[in-house]
Amino acid sequence: MKLAVLLTPHGPPLWNILFSVLVDGGKKRRIPFTMRVFQGLLAIAFASLLASCQDVNPQAQRWGNRMPQTLPQVTPVQLYNEANIRVTMIPKGTVGRKFYRPMTPRYITIHNTENTSSGADAMRHALALKRGALKSRMRPGGNRIGFLTWHFTVDQNIAAQHLPSREQGEHADFNGPGNNYSIGIEMCENRGNDAARTIDRAAKLAAYLMYVYHIPVDNVVPHYHWRRVGSSPEHKPCPHWLLDNGRPGATWRWFQGRVQAHFNRIVPGPVAGI
Numbered sequence: 001m002k003l004a005v006l007l008t009p010h011g012p013p014l015w016n017i018l019f020s021v022l023v024d025g026g027k028k029r030r031i032p033f034t035m036r037v038f039q040g041l042l043a044i045a046f047a048s049l050l051a052s053c054q055d056v057n058p059q060a061q062r063w064g065n066r067m068p069q070t071l072p073q074v075t076p077v078q079l080y081n082e083a084n085i086r087v088t089m090i091p092k093g094t095v096g097r098k099f100y101r102p103m104t105p106r107y108i109t110i111h112n113t114e115n116t117s118s119g120a121d122a123m124r125h126a127l128a129l130k131r132g133a134l135k136s137r138m139r140p141g142g143n144r145i146g147f148l149t150w151h152f153t154v155d156q157n158i159a160a161q162h163l164p165s166r167e168q169g170e171h172a173d174f175n176g177p178g179n180n181y182s183i184g185i186e187m188c189e190n191r192g193n194d195a196a197r198t199i200d201r202a203a204k205l206a207a208y209l210m211y212v213y214h215i216p217v218d219n220v221v222p223h224y225h226w227r228r229v230g231s232s233p234e235h236k237p238c239p240h241w242l243l244d245n246g247r248p249g250a251t252w253r254w255f256q257g258r259v260q261a262h263f264n265r266i267v268p269g270p271v272a273g274i
């Protein structure tokens with residue numbers, strides 16, 4: 001009854017305005033100019049509210065729809081096995097591991113390989129890293145070891161591990177916290193590699209690492225998060241799969257939600273070495 005009163009033109013002023021917008025549509029009566037401006041603003045507000053409810057990009061929505069919706073509980077070791085990690089380290093003391101640089105992981109940094117050639121899968125990246133094929137010019141304030149390195153490369157089938165997660169890589173921000181404190185995970189985008197499966201595997205791996213190193217989900221960050229002093233752009237638009245207009249937004253939050261969903265599956269227990 002009260003609602004009916006509120007929805008008549010004789011209700012309080014705000015409802016008068018809403019009524020005239022929603023029911024009158026400004027057609028039946030002469031509406032003052034200021035009221036029409038207000039109607040316009042209100043319409044824009046409604047439209048942006050609707051847009052904000054669905055601003056995970058459509059591609060990410062399709063990926064999400066293809067991921068398992070029911071997620072059974074797992075022990076840490078079971079989640080490690082689901083991530084399907086293949087240990088294929090860069091040999092100690094060689095190329096990108098010439099210098100021993102210990103690390104206490106506080107963050108997890110997610111990347112895209114930006115390598116779309118067919119065959120550029122996780123094991124191919126493992127080989128390139130072992131051979132020292134991914135060189136980078138060493139310079140003060142820039143690359144510190146002459147090579148690009150990171151910890152894991154994930155594709156639709158496996159997660160290849162290249163570095164112990166307690167050693168520093170060279171994948172994020174030169175001598176910044178991204179390299180000094182974060183575990184780097186690259187997602188493959190070679191032709192024929194399934195993105196939804198790759199992203200879900202990266203989310204599982206991130207959840208497992210969160211558990212092992214007590215890392216909060218807010219510290220699972222896109223490469224974009226780190227400032228690359230002296231580079232242009234300072235914030236690299238990476239991983240491009242999970243950014244909106246080159247920046248972290250709704251799609252990134254959706255990914256963090258997936259990481260958290262896998263983390264929530266974990267029942268406490270011993271962990272596998274990583």
Ligand SMILES: [Zn+2]
Nearest residue numbers: 111112223238
């Ligand atoms: Zn990156």
